[in-house]
Amino acid sequence: MRKLLDIAEDYGKVKNYVYARFGGIGSLDRIYPGYTVQNEMTASGLRTSLGLPSVYFYLAVFDALGDIKCQWMRTKAKILELTGRNVGFTEDDKHYLRFLLKVNNAFAAVLQQKPIQLPAEIQKQYEALAGRADRERLHRYLCRQVRKYHLKLHTDCQHIFSASERAYRYGDHGIYFAVKEKRRRVFVPLTDNNRYKCQLSVRLYPGEQRLEIIVPVYVSVKRHEDYRNTVGIALGMQTMLTTDSGHKYGENFGLYQTAYTKWTEKQNKNYHCNRQNNPGRKKYTMQKKCLEGRLHDYINQELNRFLSEEKPGIICLIKLPKAGAGGGKTSRAVMMWQRGYIRRRLEWKCQEHAIEIVEVFGNGVSRECSRCGGIGERKKGIFCCSACGAVLDEKTNTAGTVRKRAASGKTVRSRQSFQVYEQPE
Ligand SMILES: [Zn+2]
Incomplete structure (x- = not known):
C-alpha cells in the first residue's frame, strides 16, 4: 500500500x-x-x-x-x-x-x-x-x-492513479503493478478473475488496506442517418412513455409496476411480523431480483421499440426534479416507480445511438395546452383546454407542451452524446 x-x-x-x-x-x-x-x-x-x-x-x-x-x-x-x-x-x-x-x-x-x-x-x-x-x-x-x-484546476486527491497496459500484468490470481524501484512490481490479490487489456484506473483505500480497479466500458456509437425526428415525451406511472403525436410505449408498465410494489409490500410486512423466527432474506432477495429483472427487461424492450419506431434525432423531456423534492410525503408506489431507472436507460441508449436529449422546465407543464398555450383541466386522463376547447389525451398534451417549450428555447440544457467512447481498434 x-x-x-x-x-x-x-x-x-x-x-x-x-x-x-x-x-x-x-x-x-x-x-x-x-x-x-x-x-x-x-x-x-x-x-x-x-x-x-x-x-x-x-x-x-x-x-x-x-x-x-x-x-x-x-x-x-x-x-x-x-x-x-x-x-x-x-x-x-x-x-x-x-x-x-x-x-x-x-x-x-x-x-x-x-x-x-x-x-x-x-x-x-x-x-x-x-x-x-x-x-x-x-x-x-x-x-x-x-x-x-475560467477556474484554476488543482487536485488534492492523492489516492487515485491510472496505469497503462505496460504498468501491470496479471498472474497468480492477482495483479502485479510497476513501482518506483526499477524492475520491481507489487503483487495485489484480486477478488475476481477478470482480465483487462486497457488503461486501468486504480483507487486506493489505505484505511481499509484495499484498492479498486476501475475499467472503462467501451460502446460503439451507432449513428442512424434516418434518426431525424424531434420527439417530445412524457413519462408516466401507467403508460411508461407517451409521445407528442400520441404514440404510447410500455402500456403494461402500470401492471408490472403494481404487481412488483404489492409483492414487495407484502414481503416487508411478513418480514417485520416474523422478526422472532427470522425466515431469512435470501429467498426474498432472490425473488425480488427476479421480479425486478422482469420489470427492467420490459422497460428496455419498450424503450428500444420507442427508438426504432420514432427514429428520434432529438428527444425533449422534462427535467427530473432533484431526489426528495416535492414535499416530503411520497407514496411507496411513487418511490418505487422506476423513473430513475427509466431515465438512466434512456440516457444510455441515447448516447449509444447519438441522439440528443433536451431538457425543459416542468412547472405547470401538464396544465398547459399544447395547441394554444392556455390553461386547461385534467380529468381521468383527458386534458380539456378552457381557452381553445382542445380535448386531448393528458400525456399526449404534456409531451406536446414539452416539445413546444424545447422548440422555443426554454431549455435547461441540451446534451449531445459526444463524450461517448468510440470502440477502440
Ligand atoms: Zn388550448
Whole structure:
C-alpha cells in the first residue's frame, strides 16, 4: 500500500504541475493537439526528479491535459450561453463572438492580445464577420468573461492513479503493478478473475488496506442517418412513455409496476411480523431480483421499440426534479416507480445511438395546452383546454407542451452524446 500510495501521490503532483503550467491563457495555443505538452514535460525533468515510471508519468500528463481541455470547453459553453442571452449585443456581435468561441486560434489570439492570423479561407470568413461588429468591445467582453468563469484546476486527491497496459500484468490470481524501484512490481490479490487489456484506473483505500480497479466500458456509437425526428415525451406511472403525436410505449408498465410494489409490500410486512423466527432474506432477495429483472427487461424492450419506431434525432423531456423534492410525503408506489431507472436507460441508449436529449422546465407543464398555450383541466386522463376547447389525451398534451417549450428555447440544457467512447481498434 505504501508503494502504491507513493505512485498516487506523485501522479497528483504531476497533474498539478501540468494544471499550473498549461492551464492558463498563455498555453491555449499549445494544448492542441498535445504533443507540445508531452515534449515540454519530458524536457522539464520532473519525471526523473520524482522517479516516477513513465508508464504512470505520461498518463498523468494526458489526464491533466484532458481536464484542462474540458475546463476550456465548459468556459466556452458558459460564455456562449451568456452571449445568446445578452440583449446588449446585435446579431452581428453574436455571430462574431460565436466565431471566436469556435475557432481556437482566434480565441487564443484574442485572450493573449495578439493579432488574429488564421488559414486563408477562415481568415476571409473572420474578416467578413469582424467588419460588422464592434471588435474592441467584444474582445474586452470575452477576456472579462474568461477571467470570471475560467477556474484554476488543482487536485488534492492523492489516492487515485491510472496505469497503462505496460504498468501491470496479471498472474497468480492477482495483479502485479510497476513501482518506483526499477524492475520491481507489487503483487495485489484480486477478488475476481477478470482480465483487462486497457488503461486501468486504480483507487486506493489505505484505511481499509484495499484498492479498486476501475475499467472503462467501451460502446460503439451507432449513428442512424434516418434518426431525424424531434420527439417530445412524457413519462408516466401507467403508460411508461407517451409521445407528442400520441404514440404510447410500455402500456403494461402500470401492471408490472403494481404487481412488483404489492409483492414487495407484502414481503416487508411478513418480514417485520416474523422478526422472532427470522425466515431469512435470501429467498426474498432472490425473488425480488427476479421480479425486478422482469420489470427492467420490459422497460428496455419498450424503450428500444420507442427508438426504432420514432427514429428520434432529438428527444425533449422534462427535467427530473432533484431526489426528495416535492414535499416530503411520497407514496411507496411513487418511490418505487422506476423513473430513475427509466431515465438512466434512456440516457444510455441515447448516447449509444447519438441522439440528443433536451431538457425543459416542468412547472405547470401538464396544465398547459399544447395547441394554444392556455390553461386547461385534467380529468381521468383527458386534458380539456378552457381557452381553445382542445380535448386531448393528458400525456399526449404534456409531451406536446414539452416539445413546444424545447422548440422555443426554454431549455435547461441540451446534451449531445459526444463524450461517448468510440470502440477502440
Ligand atoms: Zn388550448
